[in-house]
Amino acid sequence: MSFHEEKIPVRFGCLPVHETMFTQGELEELFSLINQPVDPTSPGSGSQGSNQAVYSIPERKLRRMQSNRESARRSRWRKKRHVENLTSDLNRLRLENRELKNRLGLTMNYNLLLSTENQCLKSESMSLIVTLLDLYRTLETMISQ
Template sequence: MFLSEESDQFELPVHETGFTREELEELLSFLESNEPVSPNSGSEVSTRAVSFLEPNDPASPNYGSEGSTRAVYSADERKKRRMISNRESAKRSRWRKKMHLENITDEVNRLSIENQQLKHRLSSVMNQYHIVWRENQVLRSESVALWAKLLKLHWSLATMQPR
């Protein structure tokens, strides 16, 4: 066995784990044998071993699973748990998709309103531009007429003066 061969070189940290030397040897034998450990196997040590393995421990059979349950599950139980997990994941995914769609719809509505406001503002500015442009045209016409009058007066004045 692994432990008996290296017992001189390796001292188990019994005081840190709370397991006795015999319990640790049994735990290591389960781990070396690759046999599934079930909490219903009747062994007190195997139950303690399963509860000892943390869910965040890569050596744990439940590594990465949610919840604080530390038991090893049968294939059917794992399948059922996975199915439930997948359903919950799909439900969360549908909820996220719905929220995303609502956010996009709100954004479209907000941008449509802003677009309408900008169109209205552009229309108002264009109307003001046309009004000012017409006034400018009238003033240019008056300016040309006044220049023509001034030129006529200048010619009249020039012809009245003796040479």
């Protein structure tokens, strides 16, 4: 058996159809085309033609329409999933943004509170320094007398 005549064993039950975007029928048809033995003497083999089945023009149009419909269905499904993912991301980011704004507000309030407390401590420190200087002067006066 040459390379082209080997049949590829396929178990359709294990194929993840939802991941390939092909229907079960399309997968079976594709694998049947792959697994067909190649007859080197047939007019459709090699570079003289393709190994696809010969269909009449109305059958080809019908198959093409069905294929286009299925392709459009898959495209709509992918677009829907993409929009759902974007909506989910948008909601998650809005929630995260709201939480970050809340944290920022709390941090700013805490900063204001600490700044106010810092100003009070600076004022108290200045007041204590002045009192200490007055005490030094008083002490010097007492010592010098």
